[in-house]
Amino acid sequence: MPQILVVGSLAYDDVETPFERRRDVLGGAASYFALAARLYAPVRLVGVIGDDFRESDVERFHAAGVDTSGLERRPGRSFHWLGRYDYGFATAETINTDLGVFGDWRPRVPEAFADSEFVFLANIDPEIQLEVLSQVREPLAVALDTMNYWIENRRSALDEVLRKVDVVSVNEAEVRQLADTHNVLKAAREILARAPRAVIVKRAEHGAQLFMEDRSFWAPAYPLEDVRDPTGAGDAFAGGFIGHLARTGKADDATLRRAVLHGTVCASYAVETFSVDGIERATMPGVDGRIRVLEALVAP
Amino acid sequence: MPQILVVGSLAYDDVETPFERRRDVLGGAASYFALAARLYAPVRLVGVIGDDFRESDVERFHAAGVDTSGLERRPGRSFHWLGRYDYGFATAETINTDLGVFGDWRPRVPEAFADSEFVFLANIDPEIQLEVLSQVREPLAVALDTMNYWIENRRSALDEVLRKVDVVSVNEAEVRQLADTHNVLKAAREILARAPRAVIVKRAEHGAQLFMEDRSFWAPAYPLEDVRDPTGAGDAFAGGFIGHLARTGKADDATLRRAVLHGTVCASYAVETFSVDGIERATMPGVDGRIRVLEALVAP
Numbered sequence: 001m002p003q004i005l006v007v008g009s010l011a012y013d014d015v016e017t018p019f020e021r022r023r024d025v026l027g028g029a030a031s032y033f034a035l036a037a038r039l040y041a042p043v044r045l046v047g048v049i050g051d052d053f054r055e056s057d058v059e060r061f062h063a064a065g066v067d068t069s070g071l072e073r074r075p076g077r078s079f080h081w082l083g084r085y086d087y088g089f090a091t092a093e094t095i096n097t098d099l100g101v102f103g104d105w106r107p108r109v110p111e112a113f114a115d116s117e118f119v120f121l122a123n124i125d126p127e128i129q130l131e132v133l134s135q136v137r138e139p140l141a142v143a144l145d146t147m148n149y150w151i152e153n154r155r156s157a158l159d160e161v162l163r164k165v166d167v168v169s170v171n172e173a174e175v176r177q178l179a180d181t182h183n184v185l186k187a188a189r190e191i192l193a194r195a196p197r198a199v200i201v202k203r204a205e206h207g208a209q210l211f212m213e214d215r216s217f218w219a220p221a222y223p224l225e226d227v228r229d230p231t232g233a234g235d236a237f238a239g240g241f242i243g244h245l246a247r248t249g250k251a252d253d254a255t256l257r258r259a260v261l262h263g264t265v266c267a268s269y270a271v272e273t274f275s276v277d278g279i280e281r282a283t284m285p286g287v288d289g290r291i292r293v294l295e296a297l298v299a300p
Numbered sequence: 301m302p303q304i305l306v307v308g309s310l311a312y313d314d315v316e317t318p319f320e321r322r323r324d325v326l327g328g329a330a331s332y333f334a335l336a337a338r339l340y341a342p343v344r345l346v347g348v349i350g351d352d353f354r355e356s357d358v359e360r361f362h363a364a365g366v367d368t369s370g371l372e373r374r375p376g377r378s379f380h381w382l383g384r385y386d387y388g389f390a391t392a393e394t395i396n397t398d399l400g401v402f403g404d405w406r407p408r409v410p411e412a413f414a415d416s417e418f419v420f421l422a423n424i425d426p427e428i429q430l431e432v433l434s435q436v437r438e439p440l441a442v443a444l445d446t447m448n449y450w451i452e453n454r455r456s457a458l459d460e461v462l463r464k465v466d467v468v469s470v471n472e473a474e475v476r477q478l479a480d481t482h483n484v485l486k487a488a489r490e491i492l493a494r495a496p497r498a499v500i501v502k503r504a505e506h507g508a509q510l511f512m513e514d515r516s517f518w519a520p521a522y523p524l525e526d527v528r529d530p531t532g533a534g535d536a537f538a539g540g541f542i543g544h545l546a547r548t549g550k551a552d553d554a555t556l557r558r559a560v561l562h563g564t565v566c567a568s569y570a571v572e573t574f575s576v577d578g579i580e581r582a583t584m585p586g587v588d589g590r591i592r593v594l595e596a597l598v599a600p
Contacts, residue, residue, distance in 0.1 A: 087482065182387065183524075183525055183526070183527075184505075185523050185524070185525050186525050203506060205484075206503060206506035206507070207506070207507075207518075207520075209520075215596065216523070216597060217597065217598070217599075218507075218520040218597045218598055219598075220507075220509075220518035220520075223485050223516065224483075224485070225483055225485050225486050226483070227483075254600070257600055258600060295600075296515065297516060297517065297518045298517070298518055298519075298598040299517075300554070300557060300558060300595075
């Protein structure tokens with residue numbers, strides 16, 4: 001079965017919503033991604049943790065079948081993030097970031113991981129995303145996430161990595177910023193013209209849209225009565241998306257469209273709870289049930 | 301063929317967006333609705349205009365086949381509205397409202413219109429919506445729009461009219477306010493429990509969702525590279541929605557779902573131009589082409 005490689009952050013999060021607060025809960029892009037993608041295919045995790053990272057949390061990845069042999073433990077503190085959501089629940093306000101050992105980390109992809117067919121470059125300095133790409137051989141599909149900071153401060157490295165990936169997964173504000181245009185449709189087309197095969201625009205409770213050269217595909221969000229914590233939605237989305245590609249071993253247009261539904265469902269598990277608890281508890285039969293709900297939602 | 305009745309405002313609008321400005325252009329909920337719905341079935345318009353209302357604008361309704369025998373011309377100024385959109389382009393800030401002859405108008409439905417099968421109660425005082433309903437006999441389906449002002453200031457009349465209509469068509473903020481709950485899904489269910497068969501939540505560039513007791517249906521927005529003026533989108537939506545019901549003569553669940561696509565397409569014509577120009581130029585073959593685009597957008 002094809003193997004999935006993810007390179008990105010593992011973190012402890014302090015998260016506040018208008019209704020609840022949690023401290024020191026497991027977070028980080030790679031955590032959410034790995035715990036979603038492992039539902040579909042074997043996942044290889046490359047990341048860095050500090051002295052304070054709980055062994056019980058490493059154990060959660062093992063229990064989920066994630067290969068943690070690419071996890072480096074270094075002296076110092078793990079990445080800590082403190083974020084707050086207002087009643088809009090859409091994007092977090094970052095109150096504080098303490099990069100810790102993540103700050104000067106340069107990931108090394110273990111030789112045994114270099115043959116991974118599907119790769120997710122989580123949100124990180126695009127220069128590091130380029131280094132990671134140079135350490136994998138011939139992946140069938142590479143997806144990347146990024147954020148406003150890199151768009152503003154690492155533009156040339158980001159442009160270079162954009163030319164080397166298949167799928168760019170961003171939110172509405174990021175796609176506008178990346179293309180420097182307000183209209184999301186125009187922005188997506190502008191980015192497609194630079195090379196990636198597909199651009200995914202994540203719209204939180206409004207769903208997600210996949211743009212490809214000759215066609216686009218719109219998936220509604222999974223309907224939830226209670227969203228507890230939106231943190232990690234985009235990374236769990238990427239996990240379901242890449243997971244579906246890996247499970248089928250394909251990356252053709254029809255598979256990409258179907259993968260958007262899987263991304264949507266994995267995101268729904270992530271936001272139902274604080275931290276990774278929801279996506280950690282998800283099962284494939286559960287995912288398939290939610291896929292059917294999404295299909296019914298757009299059926300005539 | 302079933303007849304459509306609309307009761308609501310005709311106005312002259314001053315509209316500002318970050319890019320353009322128009323003054324004294326034809327607007328008003330009933331104008332947008334009528335010019336959309338007439339694509340589908342005969343439309344009867346009940347409204348009030350002042351001395352300043354241009355005969356050439358009345359002529360536009362005639363040219364579009366709209367029955368204007370319920371249009372009253374009264375001494376005084378027509379309804380004037382001045383609205384402004386910021387870069388978000390989603391909801392207008394009302395800078396000024398001059399109700400003119402619309403202010404103390406009590407609509408009288410001509411006896412010849414009392415047999416209308418499909419009725420749209422555009423955004424107006426719910427007490428007036430109730431009076432209008434008392435003047436029609438046995439409509440097959442009635443839809444209503446409302447706004448925050450009536451939710452805050454005419455709650456009991458609004459609750460009463462909600463119990464008498466089939467479809468409530470509102471935006472996200474309004475559905476939350478109407479049910480006094482943040483989650484849109486919960487809010488829609490709460491309103492359904494009060495009596496209407498269906499609640500439509502309009503989400504601007506994110507599409508629209510139809511909620512019914514046992515099922516809901518999600519339509520993406522029609523993809524546009526240039527939105528010029530969002531004014532009238534909701535009323536053109538209602539025009540396409542009710543229009544499709546009238547054209548088919550049905551109001552079963554499957555027809556309601558399909559009608560949401562027609563509403564979406566009519567809204568897309570409205571927002572492509574300032575004023576009613578876009579929806580006035582729309583044709584049924586054009587609508588059908590856009591429906592196919594929407595179908596392709598969610599096709600696996």
